Amino acid sequence: MQGIKDRVAIVGMGCTKFGEHWDKDIEDLLVEAAYEAYEDAGLGPKDIQAAWFGTLGSGFTGLPLAHALKLEYIPVTRVENACATGTDAFRNACYAVAAGIYDIALAAGVEKLKDSGIAGLPLYFTGPDSGVEPPTPPPANFALYATRYFQHYGLSYEEGKKILAKIAVKNHHNGTLNPKAHFQREITVEQAVNAPMIAWPLGLYDCCGVSDGGAVAIITRPEIAKSLKQDYILVKGLGVAVGAMQGQLQPDYDFVHFNENVKAAQMAYAEAGIKNPREEIDIAEVHDCFTITELVIYEDLGFSPRGRAREDVEAGTFSLEGDLPVNMDGGLKCFGHPVGASGIRMIYEVYKQLQGKAGPRQIKKAEIGLTHNLGMIKAASFTTSVAIFGQKD
Amino acid sequence: MVGIVSYGAYVPRYRLGKDTVGWGGPERAVANFDEDSITMAVAAVAGCLDSQKKETIDGLLFATTTSPYAEKQASAIIATAVDLKREISTADFTNTLRGASIAMRSAIDAIKAGSSKKVLVTASDCRMAAPRSDYERTFGDGAAAFLLGDSNVVASIEASYVITDHMMDVWRASGETFVRSWEERFILDEGYQRAMRDAVVGLMKKENLTPKDFSKAVFYAPDARRHADLARRLGFDASQIQDPLFGKQGNTGAAFAPMLLVAALDEAKAGDRILYANYGDGAEAYILKVTEHIEKAPNRGNFRKLLESKKVLPNYEIYARWRDILPVETGRRPAPNPISSAALWREKDQILRLCGVKCKTCETIQYPPQRVCTKCHTKDNFEPYRFADKKGEIFTYSMDYLAATVDIPLVITVVNFQDGGRILCTMTDRELDEVKVGLPVQMSFRKLRTTGGIHNYFWKSVKIRA
Known part of the structure; x- marks a missing residue:
């Protein structure tokens, strides 16, 4: 297997502010993100040869993207893979470029959640059925992991909540440094611990927000990238792993890790040639849909040993000043989670960091960066994507 | 010898009681918001069927005044949920408080005639009374079940007597929610007291027995005072009377007399003669004789444990929400999916019987049922595995x-x-x-x-x- 390493370069990216865009629809979000990416790449709509459009449910087929950007009679494919949607759209575009089918391709992710008028995510994906399956929206699902994680590692409710709160406080702090974040406000551990309960043991600040947003990446092969800009960013590894309901079907499934994360990371690390992720990865944007998710991800991705992520949280390892900063842009906690857009939004932050253009959030040593998404529609089974990026040699 | 082979009862966990703010009535059993006459019957039948061979059961008869459906058989749902075979006869005995004894008569007749060997009779009710009415204070929710057969009976049915009367005493028209009634003095004197006396006296006369010949008298009554009145008028003394459980569970409608019979059987010993009388559009009386098998009856004493394992609701509002007397605004959440009848039919074993699968290759037990084993990936090599009676x-x-x-x-x-x-x-x-x-x-x-x-x-x- 040849792998994706160094075969695809990102030459342009755009990302809208994430938030409650009452005055914008998906056309507005896609146009804003795409035109920032065009400008960044020095390219225009006529240069795009093929596009991949990631959205959970804010549009069907490739048509909404073609319509918004007036991409005329080129191939546009819609990708949907729960919370890994944006990254998977990007991944499919990468493969087409790496295969030499296209020279320049565009990957877009968008989601318009705030039109639904409901709390949390709308139910896009289910049709008429027996109606007996227990309702496990994301908070209830991830709370199952928090309960078991506390139990498994002997944490009292108070101890567990405090560790989770520290993750929320970190991400909220990072969000204050980012004008594109939905929430740009510091919170305290006390606020997080005492916040209203959403799905026990997860409170309000353990959960990410609900927002609208869009993000776009323009990719090409490195030899073409050279002619466009000096600071293009290379794709080093891509992994996607999808569960098969093991969590519900297998009684020995432990609810203290996500095996999909482990497998997707293994694929991406193998492609990128990463042996020791804790040492070799400089920065990471991971799927903090809930604080417990981020805690478990540290262990799944090999940033912390099993059961010991809390020691790293206590030590500040993942803060902007730490050894391995995670969610430098504020994460899902501060951006909210417009599902189709989140993956490409994360890539946007890693791209800017690797280029040294992340402003007040800039990490000094940022040569290898990782993005990660974890999605679900039914409890205890997930779609995970891991992508690794690096500066040109 | 036709009689009761096994029995069971179900009392919901919750009560309205003296610690319930805004109640003020006697303690009574209350079905949770997700319980109804069908679900409580399933629980009662499960208790009754423990260790009984299900393939020998020929029929299931369900008595209630509160079937969740006006058109659609409840007993078919119950028979599936308790995992009975397909080749059985089922029927609903609805619209009368006396449904359980009418169903029992049908079961006895079928067994005597040889068309059935074993028949389940279950009664369950969840009647609604207008908020703050007298009936709301005396009603209760619950269920009972009996397996009837002609061998190894714990109590044989010795004799019976039935009369049918028509009177607008207690009724509820189609589409109405709350039970209605006529003036108490009239309906109790000319209805309940007269019909019950005629049935019980008629039966004793026919069988040449007197009240002294009975160990226990088990009978329906609308409330505690009328229960005591009737016992006195019939000539039973206090030691013979089965506690009617007013102030504990309340009048559970079509399930009431059957539940009291379960309580009597739980305490009975071999040789006891029990009078069992039920009321509703007439009255019906039975004589039961307890056999030596009573000691081995499954789940003996379970009814009392269920009565005692209770939780008194903190306030009346919870009850009002459960019964939809007080509308509840749920949060702004996605509307639930439409329900597909085809999906319900296709998945009925996994849904109603709670059947998963056990892989015949690697023995991994899985729910819901799969085509390809989650562990060994063998295709279509499973046996059904029912979880409904398992503990975890x-x-x-x-x-x-x-x-x-x-x-x-x-x-x-x-x-x-x-x-x-x-x-x-x-x-x-x-x-x-x-x-x-x-x-x-x-x-x-x-x-x-x-x-x-x-x-x-x-x-x-x-x-x-x-």
Whole structure:
């Protein structure tokens, strides 16, 4: 297997502010993100040869993207893979470029959640059925992991909540440094611990927000990238792993890790040639849909040993000043989670960091960066994507 | 010798009682928001069928005045949920408080005639009385079940007597919610007292027996005072009277006399002669003779444990919400999916019987049923595996405070079963301070919701009560 390493370069990216865009629809979000990416790449709509459009449910087929950007009679494919949607759209575009089918391709992710008028995510994906399956929206699902994680590692409710709160406080702090974040406000551990309960043991600040947003990446092969800009960013590894309901079907499934994360990371690390992720990865944007998710991800991705992520949280390892900063842009906690857009939004932050253009959030040593998404529609089974990026040699 | 082979009763966990703010009536049993006459009957039948061979059962008869459906047989749902075979006869005996004894007569006749060997009779009721009415204070919710057969009976049916009367004493028209009644002095004197006396006296006369010949008298009454009145008028003394449980469970309608009979059998000894009389559009009396098999009756004493394992509601408002007397605004959450009758039919064994599968290659027990084994990947090599009667414990759980449900927070549990297998399900009858990892639970048949007139039933985990 040849792998994706160094075969695809990102030459342009755009990302809208994430938030409650009452005055914008998906056309507005896609146009804003795409035109920032065009400008960044020095390219225009006529240069795009093929596009991949990631959205959970804010549009069907490739048509909404073609319509918004007036991409005329080129191939546009819609990708949907729960919370890994944006990254998977990007991944499919990468493969087409790496295969030499296209020279320049565009990957877009968008989601318009705030039109639904409901709390949390709308139910896009289910049709008429027996109606007996227990309702496990994301908070209830991830709370199952928090309960078991506390139990498994002997944490009292108070101890567990405090560790989770520290993750929320970190991400909220990072969000204050980012004008594109939905929430740009510091919170305290006390606020997080005492916040209203959403799905026990997860409170309000353990959960990410609900927002609208869009993000776009323009990719090409490195030899073409050279002619466009000096600071293009290379794709080093891509992994996607999808569960098969093991969590519900297998009684020995432990609810203290996500095996999909482990497998997707293994694929991406193998492609990128990463042996020791804790040492070799400089920065990471991971799927903090809930604080417990981020805690478990540290262990799944090999940033912390099993059961010991809390020691790293206590030590500040993942803060902007730490050894391995995670969610430098504020994460899902501060951006909210417009599902189709989140993956490409994360890539946007890693791209800017690797280029040294992340402003007040800039990490000094940022040569290898990782993005990660974890999605679900039914409890205890997930779609995970891991992508690794690096500066040109 | 036709008689009762086994028996069971079900009392919901919750009560309105003296600690219920805004109640002020005697203690009574209250069905949870997700219980109805069908779900309670399933629980009663499960208790009755414990260790009985299900393939020998020929029929299931269901008596109630509160069938969830006006058109659609409830007994077919119950028979499926308790995992009876397809080749049986089922019937609903509705619209009369006396349904259980009418059903019992049909079962006895069928067994005597040889058309059936074993027939289940179950009675269950969840009657609604207008808020703050006298009936609301005396009613209760519950269910009972009897397996009738002609061998190894714990109590034989010796004789019976039936009369049918028509009177507008207690009624509820189609489409109405609350039970209505006429003036008490008239309906109790000319209705209840007269019909019950005529049936009981008629039976004793026919069989040449007197009140002294009975160990126990078990009979329906609308309230405690009328129960005592009738006992006195019939000539029974206090030691012969089966406690009518007013102030404990209340008048459980069509299930009331059957539940009292279960309580009597739980305390009976071989040789006891029991008078059992029921009322409703006439009256009906039976003589039962307890046999030596009574000592080996399954789940003996379970009824009392269920009566005692209770939780008194903190306030009347909860009850009003459960019964939909007080509308509840659920949170702004996605509307539930439409229900597909085709999906319900296709998945009826996994939904109503709670059947998963056991892989014949690697023995992994799985729910819901799969085509390809989750462990060894063998295709289509499974046997059905029923979880409904299995016990387990909570492996992990969460409590969703934003769920669109009456009982916020919605408790989601992952249950690992003692004999293997795991199910992710919601939990009911739960007190939040009891929910913890490792809590022993069993499965309980409940109504999830009603959409488009379809009552959607499924199983939930509950703390083991008895």
